[in-house]
Amino acid sequence: MHKLASILLLSFLFIITSSCTEDTMTPDITSLEAKNIINLEYGSESRQKYDIYLPQNRSMDTKVLILIHGGGWNAGDKSEMDAFKDFIREQLPEIAVINMNYRLADADNPPYPMQINDIDLVVSELRNRAQEFKISTEIGFIGASAGAHLSLLWSYSHDTKKQVKMVCSIVGPTNLLDEAYINSTNQELRILLDQFRNDPDVLEEVSPLYQVTSTSPATILFYGAQDPLIPNSQGIGLRDRLEEYNVTHQFTLYPNGGHGWVGLDLLDTSIKLKAFIQENL
Template sequence: MKLEKLFFTVILFTVLLLGCSDETTDDSDISNAFDTSKIYEELNIPYGTEERQRFDLYLPANRTSATKTVILIHGGGWTSGSKEDMNPIKVLINQELKDIAVVNMNYRLADANNKPYPMQIEDITSVVNFLKDNKTKYSISEDIGFIGTSAGAHLSLLWSYAFDNDKNVDMVCSIVGPTNLTDPAYLNNTNPILQNLLDLFGIEPTTEFLEEVSPFHQVTSTAPPTILFYGGQDPLIPTTQGTDLRDKLQSLNVTHEFTLYENAGHGWVGLELLDTWSKLKAYIEIHL
């Protein structure tokens, strides 16, 4: 969704205006993969055989086997978008959370012949397994966090709640992510754009299937700390997608934080945007 690109472009623009940048990537040659004292960057690392199965890796200087990784998952209604859309948030992490590694991944896009589930969840699993298999090479731990926007937030929550079998996820962030496909606000919606996106999961899916692909129905008391951001005027993500998950996390005693920007839509700017990064940064520092 184009609004997501605007959302994170404004984040980067704001950071640049504030002048908080001393990131160095000039010394990121291939030999630095084994020199843990230096920053290392590698782009388009294949984790599968298809063109979309690529991710970018950013490793901090002075990393150790305890270094944790944030995985960024872009939005785009499960059918579009790119890891490049998340580059601004990668820059923020590199600038202000300098001891954290970052993975910015692409995943296979859904279309009429390829449903988003389980295909995109399987791609996340492949990336996580790749990181585990190469943790010694890259000098990182198995501990990870997720930051996702919109459809990418849905995937981040779902994987963290239902597919993290080894309990490696320390925190997960949803920015305007769908959480419950059985929400009456979705089942009874009259928005053709929204309905086209929901139809990706099937024209007449069963309730059981919708629950299977809904983080709201998959979350348990062992879920990782979760931070949620939503807009009160979002035309694609009803407010209940955020508030219902918030309430369920509360009932399960799962550590969480929830922010609703009453007048914001599918993304926001200005002071609300700065508030989002301030809260997210603090959450990462505490929980990852």
């Protein structure tokens, strides 16, 4: 899951770099200066760090996008979301960007609730420091693969203060009770799912599909029909559930896409994602 996702991220970086214009990079000396703070600590563990990119001329109305990397819940790093960070900063320069690491799962530490707790800590810190950073408490998420799963899950069932206005899932798992997972003979997939201890109650609790309500935030979904790790039913099932609850959403399934895509499909993703953020965040 980690290696395949890098195809999407690297190609995304190519498209956003080639689309950068001189105007977006010209400083406004009359505005509040842009500020980047790298590796801020939000906990005592080495992985509990985040980067924050604050735009110039920001205010308490400045919206925030939080990026969550993938890696099968047990690998990966925030640097893998740099392409998305650059995309937001260049195409939507009025938005503050958070790129966070979280504790990785291992034999003694399952992903849930540990990684959701880490998102809790980051969101709480941003809320407590909103005045200092000059940012709004309204947030959105962009997650890839396992990071998309965590973004959806936190937005649907752990956002007790209703701060999330939109969430983007790029090839994120949505239903860990899906028969396509439960009955899978794919050894790599079995290892990933076994991190959640194969308890049906836990698998339901950590499945975003079962956490959707009529008040869930606007959701945009991107999936590849040829993805070897994310069955088509994952994206389609969540789309149907969002329709059932009348939640604002968009869904795109690329016929030739895998656990990532390139070319015109990737350009389509960037155009749709930018428009969705502008409309909903």
